[in-house]
Amino acid sequence: MRKKSKAVTIKEVADRAKVSVATVSRVLNNSIRVKGHLKRSVDQAIQELGYEYKPSSTASRKAREPARIGIVLPNIGNPYFSLLIAGISNSAVVSAAEILLFNSDENIETEKRHFSRIAHSNVQGVIYIPFAREIDPFVFELMEKKFPLVFLDRELQDGETCFVGSDNVEGAYHATTYLLDLGHRDIVFISGPSHLSTSTARFEGYSKGLAEFGLKVRKELVLYGDTTYEGGLREMKKFLSRKVKFSAIFGSDDRMALGARRAVEETGLAVPRDVSIIGYDDIPFSEYMELTTIAQPSYEVGKNALILLMELIEHRRRPPQRILLRDSLIIRKSCRKV
Numbered sequence: 600m601r602k603k604s605k606a607v608t609i610k611e612v613a614d615r616a617k618v619s620v621a622t623v624s625r626v627l628n629n630s631i632r633v634k635g636h637l638k639r640s641v642d643q644a645i646q647e648l649g650y651e652y653k654p655s656s657t658a659s660r661k662a663r664e665p666a667r668i669g670i671v672l673p674n675i676g677n678p679y680f681s682l683l684i685a686g687i688s689n690s691a692v693v694s695a696a697e698i699l700l701f702n703s704d705e706n707i708e709t710e711k712r713h714f715s716r717i718a719h720s721n722v723q724g725v726i727y728i729p730f731a732r733e734i735d736p737f738v739f740e741l742m743e744k745k746f747p748l749v750f751l752d753r754e755l756q757d758g759e760t761c762f763v764g765s766d767n768v769e770g771a772y773h774a775t776t777y778l779l780d781l782g783h784r785d786i787v788f789i790s791g792p793s794h795l796s797t798s799t800a801r802f803e804g805y806s807k808g809l810a811e812f813g814l815k816v817r818k819e820l821v822l823y824g825d826t827t828y829e830g831g832l833r834e835m836k837k838f839l840s841r842k843v844k845f846s847a848i849f850g851s852d853d854r855m856a857l858g859a860r861r862a863v864e865e866t867g868l869a870v871p872r873d874v875s876i877i878g879y880d881d882i883p884f885s886e887y888m889e890l891t892t893i894a895q896p897s898y899e900v901g902k903n904a905l906i907l908l909m910e911l912i913e914h915r916r917r918p919p920q921r922i923l924l925r926d927s928l929i930i931r932k933s934c935r936k937v
Contacts (some may be wrong), residue, residue: 607650615644628913640743649922666696666912668905669872671713673730674748675702678882679852679897680728683751686901694909705730714738724908726751733742745918747911751904754796754921761911761920763904767797768925770893770926771804774849774877777891777928779812782937783875788816789834789855791826797840801851801879819843824855830860841867846874853878853885853892860933875934886929889932896924 609627618637625633626641632643644650651720668867672680684700691698699722701713714737717725724747727738734755742760754762759934778786781783788805791798806816822838824830831850839862848863850856856878861872870876878885881894903922910916 607648609650612641612644612648612650615648616640617628622783627662635746637663642745654816658849664725666694666909667699668696668908669699669701669713669720670727671701671703671710671717672728673705673710673779674704676871678854678884679895680752681878682882683728683901683904686873686898686903687905688901689898690905692901692906696788696909698907702728703892707731711735711737723747724912725749726908727906729753729755730795731790732839742918747908749904749908749911752797752900756796759919761907763900763907763922764797764924765895765900765926766923767771767800767926768804768807770879770895771801771849772808773804773926773928774879774893775805775808776811777933778847778849778875778877779808780936781816781875782849783887784812785820785844785845785847786815787822787835787848787859789824789831789848789850789859790820791824791851791855793823805849811894820845824850824858826852826855828854828858830868833858834860835859835862838866839863843905847883847934848874848876850876850878853880853882853890856890856892857884857888860890871933875937876932881929886931891931891933892929893926894929899924 609623613623618641622633622637623641626638647741654760666690669682674680676771681741688698702714703710714735718737726749728751737796748761750762751761752764754760754764775786786801792801793799809816822834831854835858848856848859851858856876860870863870868874876890878890878892881892885892906918907916907922
């Protein structure tokens with residue numbers, strides 16, 4: 600019989616990389632504190648020697664502490680983000696991971712302080728939902744070090760990151776063509792901030808839907824909100840004061856759609872008799888308001904983000920990775936045929 604080759608040890612990796620065993624251990628456990636050039640040396644030694652690290656085995660899992668995961672999000676008050684966290688949390692229980700939640704309240708300085716805390720804590724991976732136009736430099740530092748990092752819901756368009764979300768282009772396309780199939784041609788689109796990937800993707804889907812019916816995007820029908828109920832209310836009031844002809848509204852998230860609905864109803868118009876409205880996300884309150892919307896599989900998106908992050912932590916996958924889940928149209932009572 601052929602003799603089985605001896606498994607490579609962590610000490611052999613350390614010798615090849617010319618570092619200490621402790622440094623190799625920190626690299627294997629995704630410590631942020633390892634300098635970039637040392638991590639690259641260890642990674643190269645692992646590849647050259649064919650070292651197999653199997654932290655997910657039963658014995659190893661019992662012998663070490665649960666993975667500590669940092670979640671950095673812009674606003675825990677956003678109902679959709681709460682739905683994502685539910686998926687992450689439930690998956691974390693199965694993966695024996697510990698969740699640390701960092702809520703920035705859409706304040707750049709607060710987010711910077713959160714990342715500073717993460718840099719000085721024993722966190723093995725980060726799930727990040729960005730909100731600002733400029734990404735914190737520390738995020739790019741994490742990416743440079745190949746630290747386990749997953750962008751959630753909103754992505755960085757560089758082709759090198761790991762991202763989990765839903766197909767916003769397809770979802771917005773279905774929302775737009777649903778209204779077009781009902782006979783609407785003058786459709787107001789309320790976008791989120793233009794620098795967010797979700798906003799650009801949903802605008803792309805809206806444009807694609809119009810083009811399929813031989814229509815062009817009309818600038819006077821495109822509004823820019825801030826993803827809040829108050830933002831949708833404010834932008835729709837300004838639009839209504841301009842007396843532009845329209846018959847339907849596509850709010851690129853449910854909160855803005857519901858805000859727009861209130862603005863419409865305050866003028867004496869009725870939904871859906873006079874104006875049809877469709878939203879995006881399917882937050883719980885939308886069902887009570889009988890809002891037709893595009894539902895994102897929030898639980899599954901959150902669950903997949905945690906699973907992907909754990910696979911990065913355990914060196915079973917490497918960046919870049921991109922996971923897109925399909926959205927679905929939920930028809931309620933806020934739209935009608937014209």
